[in-house]
Amino acid sequence: MITVTLAILLALLLLSVPVAAALIALGLSIGTIFSDFPLYRAIGEISWSASTDFLLLSIPLFVMLGEILLRAGIAAKTYNALNKWLSWLPGGLLQANIGTSALFAATSGSSVATAATITTVALPQGRLYNYSEKLFAGSIAAGGTLGILIPPSINLIVYGFLTNTSIPRLFLAGIVPGILLAILFMLCIGIACFFNPKLSGGKQTATWQERFDSLKDLIPVLIIFVVVIGSIYAGLATPTESAALGVLASLLLAFRYRAVSIDFFKQVFEGTMRTSSMIMLILISANFLNFILDSIGLAEMLNEFVTNLGASPLNTLLVVIALYIVLGFFVETLSLMVITIPIVAPILVNMGYDPIWFGILLILLIEMALITPPVGLNLYVVQGVRRTGSITDVMIGAAPFVVMIAVMIVLLIIFPEIALYCTQFVN
Numbered sequence: 001m002i003t004v005t006l007a008i009l010l011a012l013l014l015l016s017v018p019v020a021a022a023l024i025a026l027g028l029s030i031g032t033i034f035s036d037f038p039l040y041r042a043i044g045e046i047s048w049s050a051s052t053d054f055l056l057l058s059i060p061l062f063v064m065l066g067e068i069l070l071r072a073g074i075a076a077k078t079y080n081a082l083n084k085w086l087s088w089l090p091g092g093l094l095q096a097n098i099g100t101s102a103l104f105a106a107t108s109g110s111s112v113a114t115a116a117t118i119t120t121v122a123l124p125q126g127r128l129y130n131y132s133e134k135l136f137a138g139s140i141a142a143g144g145t146l147g148i149l150i151p152p153s154i155n156l157i158v159y160g161f162l163t164n165t166s167i168p169r170l171f172l173a174g175i176v177p178g179i180l181l182a183i184l185f186m187l188c189i190g191i192a193c194f195f196n197p198k199l200s201g202g203k204q205t206a207t208w209q210e211r212f213d214s215l216k217d218l219i220p221v222l223i224i225f226v227v228v229i230g231s232i233y234a235g236l237a238t239p240t241e242s243a244a245l246g247v248l249a250s251l252l253l254a255f256r257y258r259a260v261s262i263d264f265f266k267q268v269f270e271g272t273m274r275t276s277s278m279i280m281l282i283l284i285s286a287n288f289l290n291f292i293l294d295s296i297g298l299a300e301m302l303n304e305f306v307t308n309l310g311a312s313p314l315n316t317l318l319v320v321i322a323l324y325i326v327l328g329f330f331v332e333t334l335s336l337m338v339i340t341i342p343i344v345a346p347i348l349v350n351m352g353y354d355p356i357w358f359g360i361l362l363i364l365l366i367e368m369a370l371i372t373p374p375v376g377l378n379l380y381v382v383q384g385v386r387r388t389g390s391i392t393d394v395m396i397g398a399a400p401f402v403v404m405i406a407v408m409i410v411l412l413i414i415f416p417e418i419a420l421y422c423t424q425f426v427n
Contacts, residue, residue: 001298005030009339020278023285023339027292034296043288050287051280054240055161060276061243062154065224065250066108066117067271071264072254074220075104075117081214083125084206091189091200093131094139097122098189101143102182105150107224107246109157110275111370115144115378119385129201135192137386138371138397141378142185145367145405150178152228152246155337155366157239158283159359162290162341166356167239168232172422173356174363177412181364184404192400220253279334286338293342313351320344321365321409328369333377337366360419361412368405371398 008029012022024043031039050056069075082103083096097118104114119140126136148155151171160167193200206214228246231237237245254260294300311319323344327336341362349355370378373395383391412418 001030001034001296001301004033005298020281020285023282023289027285027289030296030298031292034298035292037295039292039295042291046288046291047284050284053161054238055157055167056280056283058157058240058243059154059279060272061240061247062109062152062157063113063275063279064268064272065228065243065246066110066113067268068247068250068254069104069107069220069224070113070117070271071267072250072257072259074253074257075100076121077217078103078221079118079121079125081217083204084211084214087204087206089186089190090193091186092193092204093122093126093129094136094189094193094200095186097136097139098143098146098182098185101140102146102150102178103218103221105146105148105178107152107221107228107250108147109152109154111144111147111155111367111378112381114147115141115381116385118143119382123386126201129204131201132199132397133386133389134393134397135189135199135400136397137382137394138399138401139185139189141371141376141382141394141398142401142404143182144378144381145370146178146182148370149174149181149360149363149367151175152239152243153363154279155334155363156359158279158334158337159341159362161283162286162338163345163355163359165359169356169423170359171229171232171239173360173419175422177360177364177408177419180411180418181367181405181408184408185401188400188404223253224249282334282338286342289339290342313348313353316351317348317353317413320348321361324362324365325368328365329372329374331369333366333369336369337362354416354420356423357412357416357419361409364405364409364412368402368409371405372402 005026009022009026012025017025028040079096079100082099083093086095086099087093089095100122101114101118104117108114108117122140123136126133147153151174153171153174156170156174157167159165160170224246227249228242231242231245232239254264324336324340327340331339345355345358348358370376373379376398379391379394379398383394386394
């Protein structure tokens with residue numbers, strides 16, 4: 001049963017069948033082969049129940065929040081402000097790339113949106129000051145991955161939905177690892193530019209007066225973060241309601257910066273609908289496939305198979321990590337999550353691993369997949385905005401940051417309290 005299921009899934013993926021269609025086709029196929037009951041008749045009810053879950057309403061709202069901030073030009077102001085504060089560090093603008101990505105991640109919830117936004121804003125500056133374009137593009141691709149770790153995170157919402165795990169606790173768990181990973185990225189840049197100054201461009205300077213004057217451009221991002229995250233932990237809003245509050249706050253900021261127009265709303269709604277429809281269709285398809293897997297007993301069979309192997313929890317975890325690293329080379333990240341989480345998460349939780357901790361570890365593995373070829377999505381996003389040179393340059397520039405993510409994964413395994421410390425403050 002396991003072999004047949006994997007063979008059908010791999011065949012569909014190799015044929016480049018769209019992921020949502022592949023999941024539906026896989027569910028219908030194995031449901032027909034391994035069950036005497038007409039399981040396909042449940043597809044309507046499952047699709048309805050999955051698409052009407054109140055929690056999932058937060059996904060299009062967070063997508064819209066990121067779109068509004070992108071179209072309103074707030075990211076450009078944030079980048080310029082952080083450049084004034086970080087330009088004295090080895091790497092200058094490269095450090096600003098990571099700092100701005102971390103701040104924008106605290107509002108957008110999407111790695112793709114973060115990478116696309118920072119590339120648009122930062123790349124002209126990197127070329128102006130003659131930075132190494134490989135490392136410059138790689139730093140943006142890596143910084144964009146912070147968008148799914150630092151809350152709010154769409155991928156953490158998806159994980160919480162699939163595992164029935166507390167979204168507020170997942171958001172809290174992502175803060176410290178997200179900050180530490182940003183520091184590791186900046187440390188990597190600093191060391192590289194210290195030993196090879198040619199990687200960084202012309203020296204930029206700013207007076208203390210200019211730095212303090214620029215602080216006002218950081219206020220919009222902080223406002224959004226406080227509204228979204230603060231409303232959750234103050235007990236004023238659920239994650240879905242906080243997303244709606246974030247959209248309202250971002251619209252007010254867009255009006256404040258006089259960025260609102262008919263074309264503005266057209267771009268925001270179009271971007272929101274395109275991204276949200278893709279995510280929701282994949283989630284609905286995954287929900288149906290999970291129903292089929294449970295109905296034919298495949299999930300339980302896999303659990304028993306792993307248990308009977310007699311491997312220690314640590315060895316099992318290492319096998320899972322290796323599996324995600326390999327799959328991350330070939331499978332798009334959201335698809336990788338919805339295909340594997342319902343099977344892998346229960347196995348590790350039954351072995352004693354905390355589901356919150358595993359959620360953060362999984363996001364780090366997904367971050368690695370975002371910047372590793374051949375299907376690293378952030379690499380293509382950066383190259384798509386860059387439009388010159390080869391995508392190989394972006395891959396080479398992102399390679400040191402893959403190592404930093406691996407270091408962060410090791411730290412999280414050795415010191416699980418990195419993710420779990422903040423969660424003790426909420427129920």
